[in-house]
Amino acid sequence: MRKGQATQMHATVEAIYRSESRRVLATLIRLLGDFDLAEEALHDAFRAALEQWQRYGVPENPRAWLVSAGRFKAIDAMRRRTRFDASLIEIAKQMDVEARDPAALYNDSIEDDRLRLIFTCCHPTLPPDAQIALTLREVCGLTTEEIAHAYLATAPTVAQRIVRAKNKIRDARIPYQVPSQADLPERLDTVLRVVYLVFNEGYSASAGAALTRHDLSAEAIRIGRLLIELLPEPEAMGLLALMLLHESRRAARTSSTGNLVLLAEQDRALWNRDYIAEGSALVERALSSHSFGPYTLQATIAAVHAEARSPAATDWAQIVGLYDVLLRADSSPVIELNRAAAVAMRDGPAAGLALIDAILARGELANYHLAHSARADLCRRLGRTGEARAAYERALALMQQEPERRFIERRLEELDS
Amino acid sequence: MKYLCLICAEKVMEQMPETDAAAHFDEYRTFTNDIRNRGHLIGSNRLLPASAATTVRVRNGNISTTDGPFAETKEQLGGYYVIEARDLNEAIQVAAKIPGARLGCVEVRPIAEDAQTLRALGVGTPDTPV
Numbered sequence: 001m002r003k004g005q006a007t008q009m010h011a012t013v014e015a016i017y018r019s020e021s022r023r024v025l026a027t028l029i030r031l032l033g034d035f036d037l038a039e040e041a042l043h044d045a046f047r048a049a050l051e052q053w054q055r056y057g058v059p060e061n062p063r064a065w066l067v068s069a070g071r072f073k074a075i076d077a078m079r080r081r082t083r084f085d086a087s088l089i090e091i092a093k094q095m096d097v098e099a100r101d102p103a104a105l106y107n108d109s110i111e112d113d114r115l116r117l118i119f120t121c122c123h124p125t126l127p128p129d130a131q132i133a134l135t136l137r138e139v140c141g142l143t144t145e146e147i148a149h150a151y152l153a154t155a156p157t158v159a160q161r162i163v164r165a166k167n168k169i170r171d172a173r174i175p176y177q178v179p180s181q182a183d184l185p186e187r188l189d190t191v192l193r194v195v196y197l198v199f200n201e202g203y204s205a206s207a208g209a210a211l212t213r214h215d216l217s218a219e220a221i222r223i224g225r226l227l228i229e230l231l232p233e234p235e236a237m238g239l240l241a242l243m244l245l246h247e248s249r250r251a252a253r254t255s256s257t258g259n260l261v262l263l264a265e266q267d268r269a270l271w272n273r274d275y276i277a278e279g280s281a282l283v284e285r286a287l288s289s290h291s292f293g294p295y296t297l298q299a300t301i302a303a304v305h306a307e308a309r310s311p312a313a314t315d316w317a318q319i320v321g322l323y324d325v326l327l328r329a330d331s332s333p334v335i336e337l338n339r340a341a342a343v344a345m346r347d348g349p350a351a352g353l354a355l356i357d358a359i360l361a362r363g364e365l366a367n368y369h370l371a372h373s374a375r376a377d378l379c380r381r382l383g384r385t386g387e388a389r390a391a392y393e394r395a396l397a398l399m400q401q402e403p404e405r406r407f408i409e410r411r412l413e414e415l416d417s
Numbered sequence: 418m419k420y421l422c423l424i425c426a427e428k429v430m431e432q433m434p435e436t437d438a439a440a441h442f443d444e445y446r447t448f449t450n451d452i453r454n455r456g457h458l459i460g461s462n463r464l465l466p467a468s469a470a471t472t473v474r475v476r477n478g479n480i481s482t483t484d485g486p487f488a489e490t491k492e493q494l495g496g497y498y499v500i501e502a503r504d505l506n507e508a509i510q511v512a513a514k515i516p517g518a519r520l521g522c523v524e525v526r527p528i529a530e531d532a533q534t535l536r537a538l539g540v541g542t543p544d545t546p547v
Contacts, residue, residue: 125471125505127484164468168484171469172527175504183506186480 009054016062017046022141024066026113029120030176031067032074035138035166040077045070114139115230116176118223121165122191123174130165131194133158140219150201150216178231188231192239192295195223199243203250217247228282234289237282238296244279245302248272264311276306297326316346333364337371349378369398419459429466430529442537449538461538462499463529471525473509475518482509487522499528 021042028038045066059065121134132151136142144162148155168174179187202216224240227233252266283303286296301322308314323339336359344352356375365371376391430438445463452458470486498515502508505525512523 123505125482125484125509130484168469171465172471172525173504175506177506179506 006054009050012058013046013050013053016049016058016066020063020066021046022117022139023063023114024070025138025141026117027067028070028074030113030116031071033176034170037074037077038070041070041074042066044073044077048073112178112230114226115178118191118227119178119187120169120174120176122187122194123169124187124190125172125174126165126168127161128194128197130161131190132197133161134165135194135223136198136216136219137162139223142215142219146215184233188233188235191227192235195220195227196239196243196295198223199246203246217243217250221247234286234292235295237286237289238292238294238299241279241282241286241299242295242302244275244282245299245306248275248279248306263305268309271306276303279303280306294326294330297322297329301326311345314345316342320346333359333362334368334370337365337368337374341374344378349381353378353382367398369395372398430463431466439533442533446537446539453539460499463534463538464526465529467526469527471505471509472522473512473518473525474522475513480509480513486524486526 024045025038025042028041029035032038032041048069049062049066053059118135118139121138122131126134133147136147136150137144142150144159145155147153148158151158199217199220202218202220221240221243224236224243227236228240248271249263249266251272252268252270253261255261279299280303283296283299286292287300301319304315304319304322319342320339323335323342326335327339337356340352340355340359342352343355353375356371356378359365360371360375372391372395376388376395379385379388379391430441433441449458449461467486470484472483472485472487474481474483496517500508500511502511508525512518512525515523517523
């Protein structure tokens with residue numbers, strides 16, 4: 001009986017850990033001003049919860065209990081350390097006084113702490129690799145091993161990246177705060193880019209690693225939801241919409257044998273309607289703000305695809321128009337390539353091929369496998385079989401080299417570090 | 418004529434074994450005292466390692482920041498300001514106003530203010546026993 005109760009309490013604490021640990025951590029970082037101290041306190045708090053809730057029951061507000069317990073544990077730890085560092089005595093005394101006043105501990109800024117955590121992990125003065133690793137570690141609660149696995153890196157490499165980032169946050173005094181209104185657009189851009197990179201790493205996974213990588217997309221969507229809950233900016237909505245609309249096609253994107261299925265050949269009955277509805281609603285909200293940007297535009301394109309029952313029934317004219325707007329906001333050869341594919345659908349393969357050849361002639365996408373496979377597809381549809389074969393072979397060669405090249409690059413990086 | 422002596426080293430204090438660092442701090446204390454007595458010393462600080470550095474550029478009125486010190490290939494150190502700022506965000510705002518940020522870049526490095534460093538420089542604060 002007692003054993004059964006203990007097991008049940010374990011499950012309860014575990015469930016609370018999953019739902020609350022990141023919130024508690026975010027608040028502890030604000031209260032303690034140090035990532036490592038906060039993480040230690042978080043674990044001490046959960047250890048205490050396991051003991052004390054068993055005896056006295058689960059408190060009414062577990063989150064407040066955990067924050068308070070974590071803080072007391074940290075004060076204890078600081079007291080023990082004060083023997084070695086006199087300057088900590090004052091801090092510990094001060095915290096002791098504050099801790100007696102629960103209002104100081106638990107106020108309106110609790111929810112903002114999660115936002116503070118995101119903006120700190122994605123601070124532009126941290127290296128991009130570290131922004132991603134730190135966000136996955138601190139905001140999502142992934143282990144170092146999970147992050148390493150997802151990014152084909154070794155655990156020590158990822159651990160070192162995280163340690164260096166935390167040291168820089170402490171040494172250079174990167175503040176734990178939501179940026180001011182003036183800095184917000186640029187700072188939000190960095191956050192959105194990190195979230196989108198995490199999503200894409202999960203979305204463009206090869207079949208073999210699909211399982212772990214799927215988690216990355218789910219994590220990115222989770223942060224996306226959190227962001228718009230705390231900071232309903234149009235581009236944050238646009239990014240979440242874009243991720244949901246891409247994610248809606250996941251089941252249709254790979255065949256039973258694990259091969260990639262292109263949008264035109266996907267079984268649209270497999271598309272996740274709930275994600276599409278959520279994504280499309282977000283697109284409308286973002287568009288109505290009149291201050292949207294590239295993420296919203298890309299999401300709008302994805303939403304037009306999602307609405308169509310078949311490739312032929314797609315509103316290609318609208319898609320081409322949206323790419324035109326997108327190119328004005330963010331000119332990139334990859335977007336030009338996508339626009340060319342849409343033009344091919346609207347005006348026929350010859351028109352699309354002319355645009356792709358013009359892009360390739362500039363040399364910018366010469367090593368981009370999707371440019372060659374898109375060209376191959378249009379040549380095939382025009383009956384230019386020889387050219388199609390050559391382009392497919394070029395695409396294949398580039399695709400096969402890619403994962404190996406990345407692997408070697410990472411190994412070299414590790415040798416360097 | 419004033420000169421800024423930028424000290425370059427393969428290993429900084431933080432990367433040395435504790436006893437080596439302590440000995441090195443002693444050497445600096447002796448050296449600093451010496452040049453102070455001879456009237457050579459204008460001001461001196463130890464910088465935290467380059468891993469804590471941030472480089473600020475202003476182009477077309479936009480501030481961009483990157484991790485780490487500036488590349489040493491083309492740019493050379495032209496001068497330095499010691500500024501007081503609440504945190505890195507405020508330091509970046511100040512650094513971005515330095516005219517040179519529009520032409521080249523400004524590396525923002527936190528200055529070491531730990532008790533050991535202050536003792537070595539002979540500028541210990543009253544509450545830290547020297």
